[in-house]
Amino acid sequence: MSMQTTGRKIELLPIDQIMRPIPPVLDYCKIDAMVSTLEGVPKASATCKLEDITAGELPPVDVLCVSDKGKKYYFAFGGCHRFQAYERNGTQQVRCRIVPCTRSMLRIYLGASVDNFFGE
Template sequence: MSFQSATLKTEYVPLNQIRRPIPPVLDLQKIDAMESTLKGTPMASATCGIDDIQSGELPPVDVFLVRQQGKSYYFAFGGCHRFQAYDRLSEGGKKEVQVKCRILPATKQTLKLYLGSSVDEMFD
């Protein structure tokens, strides 16, 4: 958790509403441990000891929320392993899964810092 996001509200957002514009690089053992934790059986990984895990919970993912023309758009750039664990629980999108998120208000202009002009294509 960063200093900037420590005081932001946490809410649950459906996995299928969060856009992830940058492809992840993944450690499968870490994803296995996170999926196990979400199922209620905490499992340590190379980067997270068993004492650091609350059963059934993963730390929230920082997600940008852009409101444009009455619609909400969610974007995430980190939390790759957590997203993969949630995706496994959704069985490839067959089940609706809620992701614990820390919401960071943003603008389309903010996203351009990360994505350049390609961000224009991501809005209806």
């Protein structure tokens, strides 16, 4: 949990509605451990001790939400290993903490390419 998401409620979002514009660098052992956790058999990884794991559940992902012309767009820049674990496990809904964002704020992450995500 980050400072921006402290106190925000956890919501479920369809995984296919969350855009991840930056290609991830992945540790496949970590993803295997997360898939095992989603399947109810917690498995420790290099970054997570067994005693810190809740079987069947991964921590929520911070997701930026931009409202534009009556439509909501969701962007994630972290949680890459969790997304890979969800996809491998066939999970359709992702636990998220939604952070409101504007297009100009999103431009900090994406630069001039930000407009490509809004059908322009």
